[in-house]
Amino acid sequence: MRPERKRVVIIGGGFGGLYAAKSLGNEPVDVVLVDHKNHHVFQPLLYQVATAALSPGDIASPIRGVLRHYANIEVFLDEVVGFDLHGHRVHLKEGADLAYDYLIVAAGATHSYFGHEQWEAVAPGLKTLEDATEIRRRILLAFENAERLAAEGRNPGPLNFVVVGAGPTGVELAGALIEIARGVLVQDFRSIDPAQARVILIQRGPRVLTAYPEDLSHSAVEQLRAMGVEVRTSAVVTSVEPGLVRIGDTVIPSTVTLWAAGVSASRLGKMLSADTDRAGRVPVGPDLALSEHPEVFVIGDLAAAKDERGQMLPGLAAVALQEGKAAASNILTELQGGRRKPFHYRDKGLLATIGRQAAVARFGSIHLTGLIAWIAWLSIHLILLIGFRNRVLVLINWAWAYFAYRRGARLITDVEPIRERDRSTTEMRKAG
Amino acid sequence: MRPERKRVVIIGGGFGGLYAAKSLGNEPVDVVLVDHKNHHVFQPLLYQVATAALSPGDIASPIRGVLRHYANIEVFLDEVVGFDLHGHRVHLKEGADLAYDYLIVAAGATHSYFGHEQWEAVAPGLKTLEDATEIRRRILLAFENAERLAAEGRNPGPLNFVVVGAGPTGVELAGALIEIARGVLVQDFRSIDPAQARVILIQRGPRVLTAYPEDLSHSAVEQLRAMGVEVRTSAVVTSVEPGLVRIGDTVIPSTVTLWAAGVSASRLGKMLSADTDRAGRVPVGPDLALSEHPEVFVIGDLAAAKDERGQMLPGLAAVALQEGKAAASNILTELQGGRRKPFHYRDKGLLATIGRQAAVARFGSIHLTGLIAWIAWLSIHLILLIGFRNRVLVLINWAWAYFAYRRGARLITDVEPIRERDRSTTEMRKAG
Numbered sequence: 001m002r003p004e005r006k007r008v009v010i011i012g013g014g015f016g017g018l019y020a021a022k023s024l025g026n027e028p029v030d031v032v033l034v035d036h037k038n039h040h041v042f043q044p045l046l047y048q049v050a051t052a053a054l055s056p057g058d059i060a061s062p063i064r065g066v067l068r069h070y071a072n073i074e075v076f077l078d079e080v081v082g083f084d085l086h087g088h089r090v091h092l093k094e095g096a097d098l099a100y101d102y103l104i105v106a107a108g109a110t111h112s113y114f115g116h117e118q119w120e121a122v123a124p125g126l127k128t129l130e131d132a133t134e135i136r137r138r139i140l141l142a143f144e145n146a147e148r149l150a151a152e153g154r155n156p157g158p159l160n161f162v163v164v165g166a167g168p169t170g171v172e173l174a175g176a177l178i179e180i181a182r183g184v185l186v187q188d189f190r191s192i193d194p195a196q197a198r199v200i201l202i203q204r205g206p207r208v209l210t211a212y213p214e215d216l217s218h219s220a221v222e223q224l225r226a227m228g229v230e231v232r233t234s235a236v237v238t239s240v241e242p243g244l245v246r247i248g249d250t251v252i253p254s255t256v257t258l259w260a261a262g263v264s265a266s267r268l269g270k271m272l273s274a275d276t277d278r279a280g281r282v283p284v285g286p287d288l289a290l291s292e293h294p295e296v297f298v299i300g301d302l303a304a305a306k307d308e309r310g311q312m313l314p315g316l317a318a319v320a321l322q323e324g325k326a327a328a329s330n331i332l333t334e335l336q337g338g339r340r341k342p343f344h345y346r347d348k349g350l351l352a353t354i355g356r357q358a359a360v361a362r363f364g365s366i367h368l369t370g371l372i373a374w375i376a377w378l379s380i381h382l383i384l385l386i387g388f389r390n391r392v393l394v395l396i397n398w399a400w401a402y403f404a405y406r407r408g409a410r411l412i413t414d415v416e417p418i419r420e421r422d423r424s425t426t427e428m429r430k431a432g
Numbered sequence: 433m434r435p436e437r438k439r440v441v442i443i444g445g446g447f448g449g450l451y452a453a454k455s456l457g458n459e460p461v462d463v464v465l466v467d468h469k470n471h472h473v474f475q476p477l478l479y480q481v482a483t484a485a486l487s488p489g490d491i492a493s494p495i496r497g498v499l500r501h502y503a504n505i506e507v508f509l510d511e512v513v514g515f516d517l518h519g520h521r522v523h524l525k526e527g528a529d530l531a532y533d534y535l536i537v538a539a540g541a542t543h544s545y546f547g548h549e550q551w552e553a554v555a556p557g558l559k560t561l562e563d564a565t566e567i568r569r570r571i572l573l574a575f576e577n578a579e580r581l582a583a584e585g586r587n588p589g590p591l592n593f594v595v596v597g598a599g600p601t602g603v604e605l606a607g608a609l610i611e612i613a614r615g616v617l618v619q620d621f622r623s624i625d626p627a628q629a630r631v632i633l634i635q636r637g638p639r640v641l642t643a644y645p646e647d648l649s650h651s652a653v654e655q656l657r658a659m660g661v662e663v664r665t666s667a668v669v670t671s672v673e674p675g676l677v678r679i680g681d682t683v684i685p686s687t688v689t690l691w692a693a694g695v696s697a698s699r700l701g702k703m704l705s706a707d708t709d710r711a712g713r714v715p716v717g718p719d720l721a722l723s724e725h726p727e728v729f730v731i732g733d734l735a736a737a738k739d740e741r742g743q744m745l746p747g748l749a750a751v752a753l754q755e756g757k758a759a760a761s762n763i764l765t766e767l768q769g770g771r772r773k774p775f776h777y778r779d780k781g782l783l784a785t786i787g788r789q790a791a792v793a794r795f796g797s798i799h800l801t802g803l804i805a806w807i808a809w810l811s812i813h814l815i816l817l818i819g820f821r822n823r824v825l826v827l828i829n830w831a832w833a834y835f836a837y838r839r840g841a842r843l844i845t846d847v848e849p850i851r852e853r854d855r856s857t858t859e860m861r862k863a864g
Contacts, residue, residue, distance in 0.1 A: 058487070071622075076579075151527075413561055
C-alpha cells in the first residue's frame, strides 16, 4: 500500500458496490471491497432459481473473478460489525479494523415483515441464493408430499401457493409458480394432477406493481389471470401461520407461503445515521454522501436518495448501479481537485416478467405488454448479466425451459431451514 | 393398480436403481422407485462440483423427470426404515408400508472411516451433492482466510490440502485441487500466491489406483507429480485432527482435509442379510437375488456380487448399471415363464482423470495415459451423462474451464457444517 494513495473501502458486492469498484478499477486509488458472501448475485433473476428454472451458479459470479483484472482492488470476505466515522475506520468481524479515506456503503436491503418477524419461518422472502434454494425446496417438496399421500389413497388436501406482495418479485414468483404446475410438472406425477395447484397472489393496495403506470398494472393482472393466478388486491394479511394465511376473517389454506411484501434497509444504516427513514434508509445529499461525513457515500437500496424533483429514487438495480458509478466518479474528480456533481438518475424504464411471452414494460412514455414486453425483458436481462459464461448458460437454460416445457434445476438439496438459522446471520447476509 | 399386475419396488435412484427402472419402463409390471433424494446424481463427476468446475445442477437430474415417459413407474420421495421380507413389505419413514412382489435394493454405499467416525467432521467424504458443496465451501474459504490474514500483515501459515486415499476419487480431487491453485485462482488474490498451496495425496498401500494395472498406477503418480501434487504411498493415517493429519510420528499441517479412503455399504444391507461382508455388502447369487428370498434382488455398491471366476465385482457405475438391467430382465423373463440368467459383467474398462490432458485408462488389454486417455475419459463421460440438457451444459462449462482457465462455479453458499448434521440423515442419505 503506497502511502500517497488514498484508500476507498466499499461495503457490499451487489450492483452498487460492484459498479463503484469497477469504476475505480485501475485508477490511482487503493480499493478494498468487503462482502459477507464471495459472490455477486444477479438479483433480478433470483426468482428463477427459486422456481427451478436456473441454477444458483447461473446467476452468480465470484466477486474476485469479476474484479480480477484490477490490480488496485482487493476483495475481503468478511462481515461489517460497526463504523468509527470520526476515526475513518470500519470494524470487521473476522479481520482487523479497516482504515479508509473514502467509504462507499452499499449494503442493500433485506425482507421486512413489518414487526411480524415470526412470519419469516413460515413465509420466507427472496434475497439471497440460500433463500432461493430454500424456496425451491419447499415448492418441490409440496408436490412430492401431495403425491405420496395421494398414492396411499389419502387426501392430500389443496395444493395452494400463496404469494404475499405483488411488486415485481411477487408477480414474477406467482407467474413462474403457475407455469411450473401447469406446464413443467404435469408429466412427472402419477397420483396428483399438478395443474390443479392454485397460486394466489395477495396485494395490500388496490393494484399490483404500484410503481408502474396504472394501465400496466391492469395488464399484469389480466396476464396473470389468463395464466391461472388468482389475484386478490386490497387484501391485508393479518396473520401468517403454518398451513394458512389470514386476511381478516378469511382463512386461505396455504401449502407454501412466500413473502414478497416489503424490504427494509440493512441494519448498517442505523450505524451510519440517526436519521434513517421508516424503511431504515440513510438520507444522503445530491452527491450521495452523508452531510456530516462527506467522505462517506451511501448508495443502492440502503440510501434514501432523491431525484431533482425531490422524489425518492426506487430500489432498483439500475439505480444502485448508476449510483455506484456516480460515487466513484465523485471521488476521482475530488482527488483531481475537481468538484462533486449531483447524482442524476437516467431512467431506463421498468420491466417485470410474468411468464412465457407475458410481461409488462415502460420505456419513457412507451408502455409495452405481452410478447413484445417479454422479448424486451429477456434481451435486456441477458445483456445485463455479468460475465460471458453466465450469459451463455442462462440463454441455454431458458431456451431449454421454453422449448421443452421443462425446468432443469429441480433439485431438492438439504439446507438448514430458515427458522433454525442464526437470526444475526440472516440479518447480516446482505450487509457486506 | 390392476390386481393382475405384479409390483416391483426399487430402492435407490442411483445408477443401479435408475437403470432397473428404465428397463421395466412401459413393461407389464407396476413399478415404484423410492429414493430419499428427488434427484439422480452422476457420481463420477461429483469431484468437479467439489472443485468448483461444475454446478450441482449440471450433474444431477430429477428422478421424476428422467422417468416421466414411463406411465407404469411411480416415484416416491421417502426413506426406507426397514423390511418385512416374509410379508413382502418395505417400511417407509413418511409413507405407509409398501407391498411388493419383487424388490430391487440399490441403496449404494457411504464413506467409511474404519471405526474413526469422529474424523468425518474434520475430513468430509464425497458422496452427495451436499458433500460436494460443503467441500467446495471449505476449499474456497481456505484461500479467503489466508488472503485476509496476509492482507493484515499476519502470517497465514501453510495452505495445505490433504487428500486421504488415492483411489479414483482421491486422485481426481488432488489433480483438480492443484489445478485450481495454480491455474484458476492465481489472478484472483492480491496478498497470497495461490500457486504456493500444497496438495498432498496420502495412500495406505504401496501404489495409487489399486484396482488399475501397475503401469497405469505408475503413470498416474508421474502425471500427478508433474502437476505438483505430492504423493505419499505406504503411509497409514493414524489421526485426523483439526489443522493436521498424523502418519505415525509425522505431523502434516492441513488446512483442508478430504476423505477418499473407503466406503461401506448402506446400512440397509444389514436389514436384508445377516451375512454381510466386512464392507457391509450383501451376498447375492449369480441371478443377483438373495438365496433365501429369490424375489429380492440386491445390486450396485450394496451387493457382494461375483463374476464367473469368483472375483468380487468392483463398486463401479458400470457394474451397478448393468446389474440394474440384469435384475429387471430376470424379473420380466420369470413373469413370462422363463428362467433367470446368471449376471455377466461386460467389462468396459477403467478410467480415471487427473487434470487437463492427464488421465489413465484401460480398455481390455489396451492401456492409455496422458492426453489420449483424457480425451477418452471426456468423451465417455459426456455420452454417459443422463439427459440432453446436462450434456450440453457440462460441455460448455468444461470448454470454458479449459480455454479460459477459469472455474465458473466458485460459490461459497451457506450450508450446515457436516459435524452439525443429524448423523442418521447422513447415513440414510444414500439409502433411498
